[in-house]
Structures are given as structure tokens and as C-alpha cells.
Amino acid sequence: MDDENLSHPGASTRSRLPQPGLREMTSATTNSRSGILPPGSIANKVTSVSPTRSNAPNPTDTKRSGSTMRQPTSPTKAHARGSSYASSTMSRSNSTATRSIKGGFSSTVGAGSMRPASSMARPASSIGTRKLNSSSISRPATSMDTRMDDATGSVLGKRKDTTSSTAETQIPSLTTQLASVSLADSGVPDVVPCPLFKQPPHGSHPLHPNETCSTRKQPTPLFLTKNSSVQVFNSRIDTQWDHELREKQMNDMFETFMSRMNQQGHNSAGLKESVDFYKTRIDELEKTRDAITESNTNLRVEMEVLKTQLITAENSLKAVQRDQEIAIDDLEMRQRIEMESIRQDSKKDAEALSARHQIEMQELRRQLENEIEDEKAARVRELGKMTSKNASALQESEMELRSKLREIDSVSSLLESTKAELDRERKHTNDLRQNLDTVSSNSVTLESTIRALKARIEFLEGGREEQSEAFERCNQDMMDALAETDAVKEKLRREETLRRKLHNQVQELKGNIRVFCRVRPSLNSEPASHIAAMQYPDETEDAKEINIMGLEEKSSLGTVSRKNNNFSFDRVFGPRTQNGEVFDEISQLVQSALDGYNVCIFCYGQTGSGKTHTMSSQDGMIPRAVHQIYETAQGLEEKGWRYTMAGNFVEVYNENLNDLLGNPDELDKKKHEIRHDMQRGKTIITDITTVQLDSPEMVESILKNADANRSVAATKANERSSRSHSVFILKLIGENHITGERSEGTLNLVDLAGSERLSHSGATGERLKETQNINRSLSSLGDVIAALGQGKDGGHIPYRNSKLTYLLQFSLGGNSKTLMFVMVSPLQAHMSETLTSLKFATKVHNTHIGTAKRQARVRDT
Numbered sequence: 001m002d003d004e005n006l007s008h009p010g011a012s013t014r015s016r017l018p019q020p021g022l023r024e025m026t027s028a029t030t031n032s033r034s035g036i037l038p039p040g041s042i043a044n045k046v047t048s049v050s051p052t053r054s055n056a057p058n059p060t061d062t063k064r065s066g067s068t069m070r071q072p073t074s075p076t077k078a079h080a081r082g083s084s085y086a087s088s089t090m091s092r093s094n095s096t097a098t099r100s101i102k103g104g105f106s107s108t109v110g111a112g113s114m115r116p117a118s119s120m121a122r123p124a125s126s127i128g129t130r131k132l133n134s135s136s137i138s139r140p141a142t143s144m145d146t147r148m149d150d151a152t153g154s155v156l157g158k159r160k161d162t163t164s165s166t167a168e169t170q171i172p173s174l175t176t177q178l179a180s181v182s183l184a185d186s187g188v189p190d191v192v193p194c195p196l197f198k199q200p201p202h203g204s205h206p207l208h209p210n211e212t213c214s215t216r217k218q219p220t221p222l223f224l225t226k227n228s229s230v231q232v233f234n235s236r237i238d239t240q241w242d243h244e245l246r247e248k249q250m251n252d253m254f255e256t257f258m259s260r261m262n263q264q265g266h267n268s269a270g271l272k273e274s275v276d277f278y279k280t281r282i283d284e285l286e287k288t289r290d291a292i293t294e295s296n297t298n299l300r301v302e303m304e305v306l307k308t309q310l311i312t313a314e315n316s317l318k319a320v321q322r323d324q325e326i327a328i329d330d331l332e333m334r335q336r337i338e339m340e341s342i343r344q345d346s347k348k349d350a351e352a353l354s355a356r357h358q359i360e361m362q363e364l365r366r367q368l369e370n371e372i373e374d375e376k377a378a379r380v381r382e383l384g385k386m387t388s389k390n391a392s393a394l395q396e397s398e399m400e401l402r403s404k405l406r407e408i409d410s411v412s413s414l415l416e417s418t419k420a421e422l423d424r425e426r427k428h429t430n431d432l433r434q435n436l437d438t439v440s441s442n443s444v445t446l447e448s449t450i451r452a453l454k455a456r457i458e459f460l461e462g463g464r465e466e467q468s469e470a471f472e473r474c475n476q477d478m479m480d481a482l483a484e485t486d487a488v489k490e491k492l493r494r495e496e497t498l499r500r501k502l503h504n505q506v507q508e509l510k511g512n513i514r515v516f517c518r519v520r521p522s523l524n525s526e527p528a529s530h531i532a533a534m535q536y537p538d539e540t541e542d543a544k545e546i547n548i549m550g551l552e553e554k555s556s557l558g559t560v561s562r563k564n565n566n567f568s569f570d571r572v573f574g575p576r577t578q579n580g581e582v583f584d585e586i587s588q589l590v591q592s593a594l595d596g597y598n599v600c601i602f603c604y605g606q607t608g609s610g611k612t613h614t615m616s617s618q619d620g621m622i623p624r625a626v627h628q629i630y631e632t633a634q635g636l637e638e639k640g641w642r643y644t645m646a647g648n649f650v651e652v653y654n655e656n657l658n659d660l661l662g663n664p665d666e667l668d669k670k671k672h673e674i675r676h677d678m679q680r681g682k683t684i685i686t687d688i689t690t691v692q693l694d695s696p697e698m699v700e701s702i703l704k705n706a707d708a709n710r711s712v713a714a715t716k717a718n719e720r721s722s723r724s725h726s727v728f729i730l731k732l733i734g735e736n737h738i739t740g741e742r743s744e745g746t747l748n749l750v751d752l753a754g755s756e757r758l759s760h761s762g763a764t765g766e767r768l769k770e771t772q773n774i775n776r777s778l779s780s781l782g783d784v785i786a787a788l789g790q791g792k793d794g795g796h797i798p799y800r801n802s803k804l805t806y807l808l809q810f811s812l813g814g815n816s817k818t819l820m821f822v823m824v825s826p827l828q829a830h831m832s833e834t835l836t837s838l839k840f841a842t843k844v845h846n847t848h849i850g851t852a853k854r855q856a857r858v859r860d861t
């Protein structure tokens, strides 16, 4: 063999290929896929073998190949072993080949014996090359994938079919392939020693005598084919005939051929083993298929059983359902019957009950009717009695009313007579004064007379008797004059007491709560167009009415009209009224305070309506009252009265009491408490500055101080005077050293905070607090007055609802005289607030407060 053949890639490829084939087979044992693969791939490879690959390996090559491959160690390497059998079974093949030779050359080289030998060689190469072609491997994998994807019985069946069909088709295909392989493919060398071919074929060079077949390279290989080899042989016989040489050559050739045949035999044995192996695999696969078929059948049977069970279960379920439906129907039927019977029973019961109820009702109705009749009769009797009683009570009331009217008439007449008497008394007093003057002048005269008499005594020392008589007469005259003076003084005191009594009677008749209305004039800064129309219908007479004219309104008919708001009070002061005139009206109340009454005068009205001007301006009520008190007190001194006056000026701000005469820095900080002495009817404020008013000028300084304090506070909280109530408290204590009488009166002059309707909306913080407190205290004042107006003895008066009413507890109500000034701004813009104020004042005006009591007592001596 030449080196070229030894190094032929085909040989080495073949020797290597069983390894992948082994792997394939290994996987085939675990994966039935491999049972299908090899035959198909072999078939493919056999058909795809190129004629150029016909340089089959020589025996040496085959041996080499076999030596490299004979390591089959396990049944899983059966494929590799199959190809290695070519060498391992060499001796057996030889015997087979020998047997074939004995059958004659023609039979040996004939189609029947030659074909298997060459065919046997093919699978070895086919197996070797098959592994190079990856596509041949992938096909079974695809078919296996298909099998693996479908694990159902049908797929299994399909697989089985495929397997069996593949196995069936592969074997004949292999046989066919083996049969169709040419001798050239079986590995017959290209160079053939040609003792028989002394004569070259037609067109070739004749063989040189020294030239051997082995040394001569034929331009084209001579193939001993079925059709051509005998012709060539015959032709060569004709041209060259040398028996010995030919025999030798023939023997050589025969030996060569035999070795080739042996080789082919080996290959054939390998192939047979492969076939056996595949058959075994097919058997295994068939067994597997049978097992699968069996399991499939079992599964089908199971499925059938399950289906049957399912159908049975469904049937039983249906039966149960049917039974249940029947049971439900029965139950419903029974329930309906029961319901019907219950309904019937209950209907009967209800009928019986209603019948019983009706009887009971009738009985009850009868009873009730009887009772009602009895009650009615009793009530009628009672009503008769009540009517008669009422008639008598009415009669009595009428009589009482008449007597009261008579009393009033008599009081009026008494008042008139008292007034007349007062006038007479005044006149008498004047007379007495004149008498007193006369007596005084008489006494002066008497004194001069005494002096004259003394001189005369001196002169008449000689005539003593005469002188002493004259002296006695003079003395008697003097004593008479003094007695007369005492009598006149006593009468004067009695008259003063009577005057007080009459004065307070007059005040009481005027009412213990009076309301004055005052309209302030328009200011220079206020144009006339801004001034509301107001009328004073009885200005020249009683001056008690005020008519607030509304804005002009045009009706749909075109008539212009104005809404009139008429109000009537104890006195109405128009804008032209001066403080002096106003004070004249209240001076009587100041006198009452001196006489021992609690008097409260307060100004109520919106901001800018003139409260402060009326109350505490320089000629306001406070200074005038104090002046009047001084004058009166001085006048009363000669009647035995000595008065002490103490003043406090406080402010109620945010329900806190502030001392307006104290330290301004302590405003809103220092706490003052109000305490009431219920027995003595006195109010005490703790830690308050009390100023003894020794002179009228003191009042002015007090007012200045208070104003200064308030203005200091006003820098902290805006418009302080409008947002707080100020109360000037004047305590008047009078003692009559002659009669021993003592009186304690209080005059409260109150300037209230602005009464304008204060809305909580929009107000926040301090402003909201102020607003709430002002609203609360003003409504409390109204509540107290309303409660006082109800006049129930011992009825609850809500003084404690605000600091202001609590402070004025003893100056509002039964033991006091109250005067309210309702202040009116003339501005049209303030009209709404003006009307609200006037309505409030009307309520107060309609309130009747009980008789005031004088706090006077006779001093214990």
C-alpha cells in the first residue's frame, strides 16, 4: 500500500467516526430516538458517497483502522464495535471468503459474491462518514422531538408507526444499498497489478516487458465490473499469453482479491452485527412500543372506566338533584299548606282578637263616655263656680280698680293740695324768714334797747324799781322772740322733711325708670344731605314724642311716601337742647340721691350719638350733678344736714373692672372684685380709688384723670371709650345733727359702650372678645330691666350675667331710681342703629319698676 492511501482522509475519518456513532448509540439506549437514526443516516450516506471516494483502504489501512477502533467496552458502544468487527472477525471472514472462492472465480467476481463483499465495505465507510454529516443526526432528533412533544396515546402510536416503518424501511434500504454498491466502492485499489493486462486497453500504451502492473500507473483505473472485466480479461488473453506468468499473476491477483474479499467479509460481518444490533433495537423498540401500546390501552381502559364512573356519577348526581328537587317541591308544598293553615289560624285569631277588642273598646268607650260625662258635669259645675268666683273677683277687681283710681285721684288731688301746701309752706317759710328777719332786727333793736336801757339804768340809778321793771319787760320780750325763732326753725325742719317726702312721691309718680331721648345736633363736618329727617310733634307742649322719617319710597303708582317711626318717651330733647336744660330735668333725681336714694342715670346709644357729651363733657350731667349736690348740701347745712361725698370712677372693659382714678399702668392688670352687702344694700369694689369730694372743683380733676387714663388705654386698644362702659359712682352720706337722721344715697352716672349692632363675623382676637363682651353686657342690661318690669317679688333678676349689671345691682330695681338716656345720632347712615336703640328704649320705657325705698334711718342717740 502506498503512503497516499494510508494518509487518505477517508481512512482516518472512518477510523474516528465510530466515536460519535458510539455516543449516538449510547444515547439510543436511553433514548429510543437512536433506534431510528443509524439506518436512515447510513442509507443517506451510502447514496451520498462520492465516486472519488472509491479509493478504498487497503487491508493494511483497514487493519490500522481496526486497531484504532477495537475498544468496544460496553453494549452501548455497539455501533463502534460493529465497525471494529471488521478486524476482530478477520479470520472468520477469511474462511467465508475461501469458501466463496472455492465456488469458482466467475461466481466470486460475479454479482452475487462480489456484491456482498463490496457492500460490506460500504457501511464501514458510510458509518464513518455519516457522523460528519450533522443533518443526518438531526433528523431522528426531530422525529423524537415530535414524539416527545406529543405524549398522548395517538402520538405514541404515531411514534410506534414511525419506528416500525423506519425499521422496516431501513433494513430493505440498507440491503438495497449494499446490493447496489459497485465493486469500485468496495475498496478495490485504483492500481491493479496487471499480469493479465499485458495488452493495454484500447487507446492506452502497451505494457513494457519489464514493466509490472504494480509499477505502471494506469491513466484511468481499471475496474473489474460486472460488464467490463471479462471483456478486458478476454482481450488481454488474446494479446498476451504467458501461462506461468499469468498463473503467477493470477495467483497474486487472486490472493490480493481474496484478501480484499476477506476484508469485505469482515466488513459484511460488521454490518451484519450492526443489522443484528438494529434488529435487537427494533425488537426493544417494538417491546417498548408494545409496552406503550399496552399502557396506552390500559390508560384507555382506565379512561373508559373513569368515563363510565363519570357518567355514573353524573347520573347519580342527576338522580340526587331530581330527588332534591322533588324533596324541595314537597317541602314547599308542605310549607305552603302549613302557611295557609297558619294564616287561617292567625286570621281566625285576629278576628277573634279584633272582636274581643271591639267589645273591649265599646266597653271602654262607654266607660270613657260616662267618665267624660261625669267630668264634663264636674267641670261645668266647677266652671260655674269659677265663673261666679271670677265674676265676684272681677267685681272686686273693678271695685279695687275704682278705689285705686279714686286713690290716684285722691293722690293727685293730694299732690295738688300738697303742691299748694308746699307753695303755701314756701310762702310761709318766706314769711317766717321775714319774721325771722324781723325778729333778728327786733333782737338787734332789743339789744340796742338793752344798751339804751343799761344806759338808762345807769341814768336812773336813783329810781331803781322803775329800772328793774323795765329790764324785766325787755328780758321777757327777748325770751319771747327767741322762742318764736325756735318754733319757726322747728317748723322749717318739719317742712323740709315734708318736702322730701313730697318730692319723692312726685318722683315715684313719674315712675322709677324713666327714659329720656336726646338727639344730638349735626356737626359742622356732617353735610345737611346726610342728616335724617326727624320730627318732634309735641315739642312745644310735653315734648315726649319723636318721629323718625324713613327714606322716600316711590310706589309703582308713582306716589312718594315715607315710613314714619313714632316713639314716645318721658321726655324728648331735640338737637337744639343744651346740657343745662337736660340737667334741669334730672336734677330732681340728683336731689333724690341726696335724700338717700340710689339713682342710676345711663346713656345708651351708638358710637358718636353724644353719650359722652351728655354725661361727662365740661357741662355734662356729672359735673352739673356734683355742683348741684354741693349747693344743695350747703343749703341743707342750716337745716342740720352735713354731707360727705365720695367718688369712684370705674370702667367695665372686657368684663373686667378697671379703676379709672388709679394707676393707668394697672389698667386691665389689676383685679377688682365687686362685693355686695345685701343687708345694707351697699356695693363695695375692692382695691378701688375713692376720692373724697370736698369741693366741686375736685370733680373736674376726677373727670380729667379718668379721661387721661382712658386715653392711655386707648393707645393699646383702639377707641377704648366706645368699647367700654364707664361708671361714675357718687356716694352721698348725709347726717342731720339736729334730727339725728342719716341718709345714704348713690348716684351712678353711666356712659355705656357703643350699642351699634356688633357682628361677630370678621372680628378676630381682641376685637372679637370686645364685641362679645359688649353684646353680652348690653343684652344683660335689657334682661335685668325686663325682669324688673315683671315685678315679681323675689323673682330672679339676672344681675350676675354681666359685670355691669352686677355692679349696678343696687342701683337698678326696686330700691333705686333709674333714668335712661337714649342718644340719637341725626345721621341718615345711622338710621338703622337709631331705630334699634329707640326700640330698645321703648321696651325699657314700658317697664314699670316697683317703688323705690329710701335708705334713711334715724340715728340712735
Ligand SMILES: Nc1ncnc2c1ncn2[C@@H]1O[C@H](COP(=O)(O)OP(=O)(O)OP(=O)(O)O)[C@@H](O)[C@H]1O
Binding pocket: 519, 520, 521, 523, 575, 577, 605, 606, 607, 608, 609, 610, 611, 612, 613, 614, 721, 722, 752, 753, 754, 823
Ligand atoms: N348735644 C350736642 N351738642 C353739640 N355737640 C354734640 C352734642 N352731642 C354730641 N356732640 C358731639 O358729637 C361728637 C360725638 O359725641 P360723643 O363723643 O359724645 O358720642 P359718644 O356716643 O359718646 O361716642 P363714644 O361712645 O364713641 O364715646 C362729639 O364731637 C361731641 O362733641
